[in-house]
Structures are given as C-alpha cells and as structure tokens.
Amino acid sequence: MLDIKFIRENAGAVKHAVEVKGVPIDIDELLRIDRELVDLKQRVEAMQAERNANAKLVPKATPEERPTLIQRGKDLAEEIKALDPALRAHEDNLRQLLLRVPNIPHASVPVGKDDNDNVELRREGTLPAFEFTPRDQVDLLEGQGWSDFERVARVSGSRSYLLKGEGALLEMAVQMFAMSFLAGRGFTPLSTTALVRPETLVNSGHFPGDEESVYKLEGDELMLAGTAEVPVNSLYAGEQLSADQLPLAFSAISGAFRREAGSAGRDVRGLIRVHEFRKVEQYVICRADEQEGLKWFETLLGNAEAILQALELPYRVVQNCTGDMGAGKVLMYDIETWVPSEQKYRETHSCSYLGDWQARRTGLRYRDENGKLVYAHTLNNTGIATPRILVPLLENHQRADGTIHVPEALRPYLGGKAVLGQP
C-alpha cells in the first residue's frame, strides 16, 4: 500500500506503475474519492468547531437565549451524526482501493507483460553431460521405491506426493541443510504454522487478488498460507519497533499450501507443483532506506545462490519484468534451476524487495533515529522449497545405475553417505 500523500503528489508515477504492472485500478477515481473524503472531514470538523463554540456560549447566555443555543447544539450533533455513514463508506472505499495500488518498480525493472519478458542476468554452474540416457524425476524416484504417487493420489487426489525411505530422508536433509546454512549466516531460525487469520493475507499483499490460490477452512476464521512469508510478515503487525531492533532476519520453515487453481494441466507429474509443500523462507524487516533494502536484496539472493552452489546445481538468475513481479514489488529476481529431463531452467526461488508497501498495510513501524515513526522495509526470498528442488537435485546427480550422488553439503544430514539408493 502506498501513502495517499505520495499518490496525490505523484499520480503520474503511480499511473505508470498501474499500467506497466497491468493492475486494474483507476487512480483518478481513487483521487476523486480521496478529495470527497477530505471535503467531508473538513465539513465535519467545521461543524464540530461550531458546536464547541456554541457550547461555550451556553453558560454565559441569558435564560431567554439558552434554549436556542442548546437546540443549536443538538441540531449540530444530529447533522454530524448524519454524515457518519458517508464518512465510513468513503473511508472503506478508499482503503479497498489503496490496498490495490501497486508499488513503484525500481528503475532497473524491464517493462513487460509476463514471464516471457523476464531478462536473464547470468548463468552459474555447468550443465550435466550424461554418458547414459538420463531418467526423469519420477522414474528415478519409482526406480528406488522412494515414492508412491498412485497410493497417495487415492488418499489425497492429484498434486499430492509421498516420499519413502531415503527419498524422505533426502527431503529432510535438504531442509536441515538450508536451515543450518542460514542460521550460520545470522538468520534467526523459525519453525512456524501455515494456519493464519485472513487479515495476515491482506497484510502480506496476497489479498486482494490471490484469493483463488488459498485454501479456506469452512467455519473457521483461519486459512492455509502458501508461504511462511505470510505468518512471519504479521508477527510484529501493529507494533512499534525501535531502530536498534532492526534488521530482523528470519529463516522460517513451514508447510505451504496452494490450490494451484490457475495451473490446470501444468506439471501434473511428480514433484514440481503440489498442493502442500515445505519451504525454508528468508524474511527480512529493515530500516526504511532503499540502499539498505537493496543490500539485503543482494544478501537474500546470495544466500539462495550459495545454497544452490552447495547442492552443486546449475542455475540462472532472471530479473522479473513489470508484468511478472506482482503489485507490491519494487524489485524481483527469480532463480531457475536446470532440469535435465525438460532441458530447461525451472523456477526454484523468488527474491523480492517491497520497500514499505507491505509494512504500511501490516502496520509494521519503527521509531527512527529522530524519534519519528516510520514504516519499515521488507524483503523475502526462498531459502529452499521441497519437494520441487528434489527434481533438479535427483536428475542432475543421477548416476548410470539410477543411484544418486550426494553433494558434500548434504552428507552430514544423511549419515555421511556419498551415494543414495540401490543400483
């Protein structure tokens, strides 16, 4: 959410953001409602001032004048009360619109419509060259008896998964490695729930807009978040932090639940796109300073790249264009990891800087050095998300006999094994 004063003074820049991000909102309509609300508030304030002035006259008035003055006071009170519904309606209407206003993209963001217009920044790592016909994720898993897609589909329907044996241990090893790695870089480990109150999804910016993606629990004031970003973003909602408490840097592991409503037919096989997965989320709350925000952006990106390098996986970094970055982002890079069976890079991480857009809607403020209350800046990036990352991990590290090479970094979590599976 942007500051209404900023929108009034920078309507052109906001309209440009609306256009290049393809957000369906009419800024002129928003400003009209804003002006009407300001006028209404001024009328009410003038009437209240008149009522206060009138009330002061009563004790000094003569017995003849008093009834008229008292009646005037009552009439004014009625008129003020009569304006209340319009005041409330305008305030609600304005807030609903403000929640939809997109953030201003960073100057470096390429203008584009969708992910086809994202810009590749660089590639890291060497693509595997197999002397044998490589298997895909499902063949590798089933070959080792590490999955049972049919059985779990009977229990949970499509886009479900179940890992068995060393397959299950590998998933947990990857999670533990990421959590330990980030703790080693000073991020406070959190293990959190995905059960959240609906307002936390408004705070994070997922609502309004992403309602279709979220599981709602019938009869409960709770929903299932698709990322730990949601609960962690609201941990300090409404509080006033002090400047010396910042930056807060968390690595939060949680379940993540997504309806994938818009993905019918895509990635229906295997581990790429499932309804429930587990993610280690990097989340930062820092001072309201763009240089500091951009530094943290590089830090979060660097952490994810270091994790992928430790997993010995080839990947590329792409900058998201304006049409593929979402309303709240100032800057966003995706990391895409090489999937041999598809001969293409697939998104495994998403790194975002949101300025104070998320903090404003969350009520996330701190008292700066001058004692002024300001909204913080927030950032997030995937640390690792399983089971999706297992797809490139298994496929890139497969050996001719269907066993899997274990990267050094994971061996401490797998009993020191250098190879997983039976030939």
Ligand SMILES: Nc1ncnc2c1ncn2[C@@H]1O[C@H](COS(=O)(=O)NC(=O)[C@@H](N)CO)[C@@H](O)[C@H]1O
């Ligand atoms: N349906 C899904 N199944 C498996 N993994 C998924 C699914 N949706 C997303 N992911 C994984 O979660 C990562 C982050 O998801 S994201 O929506 O792009 N971004 C976020 O959630 C941010 N909070 C950063 O993590 C993706 O890059 C992908 O690796």
